[in-house]
Amino acid sequence: MQRKIIHIDMDCFFAAVEMRDNPQLRDKPIAVGGRASGRGVIATCNYAARAFGVRSAMPTHRAQQLCPDLVLVPHRMSVYKSVSQQIHAIFRKYTELVEPLSLDEAFLDVTGKPHCQGSATRMAQAIRGEIFEATGLTASAGIAPNKFLAKVASDENKPNGQMVIPPERTAEFAARLPLKKIPGVGPKTAERLARRGLLKGEDVLSLSEVELESMMGKFGPVLWRRCRGIDDRPVEPSRIRKSVGVETTFARDLPDLAACEQQLDTLLPELERRLSASKRGIKGQTVKLKFADFELTTVTQQSQQLDPALFRALMGIAFRRGNGRQVRLVGISVELAENKALRQLPLPL
Numbered sequence: 243m244q245r246k247i248i249h250i251d252m253d254c255f256f257a258a259v260e261m262r263d264n265p266q267l268r269d270k271p272i273a274v275g276g277r278a279s280g281r282g283v284i285a286t287c288n289y290a291a292r293a294f295g296v297r298s299a300m301p302t303h304r305a306q307q308l309c310p311d312l313v314l315v316p317h318r319m320s321v322y323k324s325v326s327q328q329i330h331a332i333f334r335k336y337t338e339l340v341e342p343l344s345l346d347e348a349f350l351d352v353t354g355k356p357h358c359q360g361s362a363t364r365m366a367q368a369i370r371g372e373i374f375e376a377t378g379l380t381a382s383a384g385i386a387p388n389k390f391l392a393k394v395a396s397d398e399n400k401p402n403g404q405m406v407i408p409p410e411r412t413a414e415f416a417a418r419l420p421l422k423k424i425p426g427v428g429p430k431t432a433e434r435l436a437r438r439g440l441l442k443g444e445d446v447l448s449l450s451e452v453e454l455e456s457m458m459g460k461f462g463p464v465l466w467r468r469c470r471g472i473d474d475r476p477v478e479p480s481r482i483r484k485s486v487g488v489e490t491t492f493a494r495d496l497p498d499l500a501a502c503e504q505q506l507d508t509l510l511p512e513l514e515r516r517l518s519a520s521k522r523g524i525k526g527q528t529v530k531l532k533f534a535d536f537e538l539t540t541v542t543q544q545s546q547q548l549d550p551a552l553f554r555a556l557m558g559i560a561f562r563r564g565n566g567r568q569v570r571l572v573g574i575s576v577e578l579a580e581n582k583a584l585r586q587l588p589l590p591l
Contacts, residue, residue, distance in 0.1 A: 244409055246362035247477065248350040249384040249392035250369060252329070253401035255346035256322055257288040260315045262378050271296070272313040278303035281491050281570065285317065289401065301536070322346075325377055332372045336365055341477045349389050351477035363406050370404065387412060390473035394423055412471030417444040424468050426461055434458075443469035486516045487528070487575025495534045495568035499561045502531070503554055505572045510550060513574055517548065523579035524548060529556040532571035533564045548576065 252258065256274040261267045271291035276282020282302035294309035306312055326345035333340045339351035350369075358364035366383040373381050383404035384395025391412055395405040407415050420442055422432040438457075440446055446454070446469040454462030467473065488509050496502050517524070527549065528542040541556040553574055561569070 243353055245351060245387050246353045246355075247386055247389055247392040248352055248362055248366045248369070249386075249389070249396040250329075250333070250348055250350065250366070250373075251382050251384075251393075251396045251400075252346035252373075253380045253382055254286050254288050255325075255379070256286045256317070257291075257315075258379050259318075259322060259325055261288060263321075267313060267315070270313050271309050271311060272315055273302075273305055274315050274317060275302050275305075277314060278306060281493055283491075287312075325379070328376050329373055329381075332369060332376065335372075336369060338479065339477045340479055341481065349392065349477045363404075366404050366406075370402075388471075388473035389475050389477065390425065390468055391415065391471060393425060394419065397423075416469055416471035417442070417447065419443045419469075421446070421465075421469075424465065426464060426468075431458070431461075482580075483520065483578060485528075485575050485577050486513065486520055487530075487573055488512045488516065489530060489571060489573025489575075491532075491571045492569075495570050496572070497568055499558060502557055502561055502569055502572055506550065506553055506557070506574070509572065509574050510553070513576070514548065517576060520578060524576040525579045526577035527552050527556065528575045528577070529553060529560050530571070530573035530575070531557075531560045531564065531569050533567040534570055535567065536570075537564075537567075539563045542577075545576075546579075 257272055260272060260274060271288065271294060273284045273287035273291050273296060275284040284296060284298055284300045284302055284305050286298050287296045291309055291312055296305045296309050296312065302314065322345055329346070330340065330342065330348065333348055333350055336357050337350050337352050337355055341349040343349070352362050352365050355365070358368055362385045366385050370381045370383060373379060380402035382396050382400045382402060384392040384398070385404065386392040386395055386407040387409045391407050395407050398405040421427050421435050421440060427435070435441070446465065449466070451463050451466045454466045456462070458465060490505065490509065523546065525544060525546060526542055527545045528540055530538065530540045532538045539560050541560045543552060543556060545552055
């Protein structure tokens with residue numbers, strides 16, 4: 243049976259909750275995030291702020307430069323979680339196959355479900371209507387035969403819209419899709435592809451899977467399939483955690499490697515606590531550094547035991563990549579080993 247996947251994404255969720263609860267904010271450019279004085283970052287912003295170029299994950303001081311009248315609102319995470327529970331309860335009225343991606347976003351597999359005469363398009367409309375009635379918030383949706391295309395489609399008619407990609411149009415849609423819109427193709431990857439004249443899905447079709455793998459590494463075969471509209475991943479209601487990590491951003495940039503290494507004394511105990519709580523072994527260690535110019539680098543090495551000396555060695559490699567630049571963020575993480583007991587059992591048909 244052809245899958246019917248819906249991707250639901252709330253519209254500027256945190257900001258929308260703030261505007262709902264404080265109507266005086268509705269006509270103003272607002273953003274939810276940390277203050278510039280504390281090296282804050284924007285979590286989300288409304289569409290009025292986006293018109294000025296403000297974006298999620300942007301440093302707050304930069305957002306305020308772009309939009310001097312920006313109203314900065316602090317997080318109210320308990321409120322967002324409460325609203326999220328309402329939204330996810332609505333999802334589960336239509337299918338038990340719900341894969342949460344965040345508080346405001348999820349995949350739903352509605353294949354073979356009886357609601358709305360079995361129409362995924364009508365189910366998406368009904369879900370969005372119920373969300374608005376229950377919360378006063380709008381959501382956008384993408385409907386497609388697979389997760390990749392459903393996620394892309396949900397962004398096409400934002401805010402408060404939806405788009406359907408029927409099975410017979412998947413290859414055509416993927417071929418016309420700009421590569422930068424494919425999940426996994428970040429700005430730097432998009433630049434690398436553009437230098438080779440690869441801008442849209444159709445530009446990749448002439449390349450073999452092997453050629454793309456040699457060019458892009460393990461992401462190459464994924465890109466090869468995406469550009470053909472192929473994605474066989476199932477909707478997974480229960481996903482197993484693959485890594486555990488901890489990181490911190492500093493009020494003042496760290497000047498040298500020694501200062502970065504000192505942070506291990508604080509980060510390692512917390513990482514050990516989280517690792518112990520997971521009751522899993524490890525198979526790799528990673529150090530992440532973000533430099534003062536916001537460039538990010540990570541270094542990973544396989545390891546079956548938590549080794550502080552290895553973190554220090556990886557820290558040195560990462561810091562040298564900065565060529566003397568100061569560091570604003572230090573993070574360490576471990577990749578968790580698979581626990582056979584935690585493997586998800588096949589869902590009954």
